[in-house]
Amino acid sequence: MWQYALKIILSAVMLVAVAELAKRSSFWGAALASLPLTSLLAFIWLYLDSGEVQKVTELSQGIFWLVLPSLVLFIALPLLLRAGVGFWLSLGIACLATAGAYFCMIKLLEALSVRI
Numbered sequence: 150m151w152q153y154a155l156k157i158i159l160s161a162v163m164l165v166a167v168a169e170l171a172k173r174s175s176f177w178g179a180a181l182a183s184l185p186l187t188s189l190l191a192f193i194w195l196y197l198d199s200g201e202v203q204k205v206t207e208l209s210q211g212i213f214w215l216v217l218p219s220l221v222l223f224i225a226l227p228l229l230l231r232a233g234v235g236f237w238l239s240l241g242i243a244c245l246a247t248a249g250a251y252f253c254m255i256k257l258l259e260a261l262s263v264r265i
Contacts, residue, residue, distance in 0.1 A: 156194055163187070188212050211265040214258060218250035 163186050171178025192205050225246045229239035258265060 152197075156190075160187075160190060163190075185212075207265075214254065214263065214265050215251065218254040219247060221250040222247040 167178055167182045170181055188209070191208060195208060196202070196205050222243050225243040226239055229242055230236065234242070255265075
């Protein structure tokens with residue numbers, strides 16, 4: 150039980166750190182957020198929980214392929230906001246576009262017989 154609490158606390162601390170840092174400097178907030186800290190924590194938790202390097206390998210490869218469509222969010226959101234679309238609508242549209250990009254990537258990977 151304490152392991153879950155530790156996971157939650159460390160993960161929450163990271164998110165709060167990004168948000169607080171971004172209030173002071175958008176550059177440094179973005180720099181911290183762009184680090185694959187979530188992935189690193191996931192690798193550590195998975196390895197500590199399972200002890201299986203193969204599971205960590207598979208997770209890492211899956212993350213690689215799915216990072217590509219996630220970039221749609223970071224392209225669409227600022228474009229929509231700069232075009233004067235409201236924040237919540239922009240966020241919703243960017244999320245829908247990202248979901249569509251995930252769907253397309255999954256279909257492409259299936260067509261190429263890439264297993265994730």
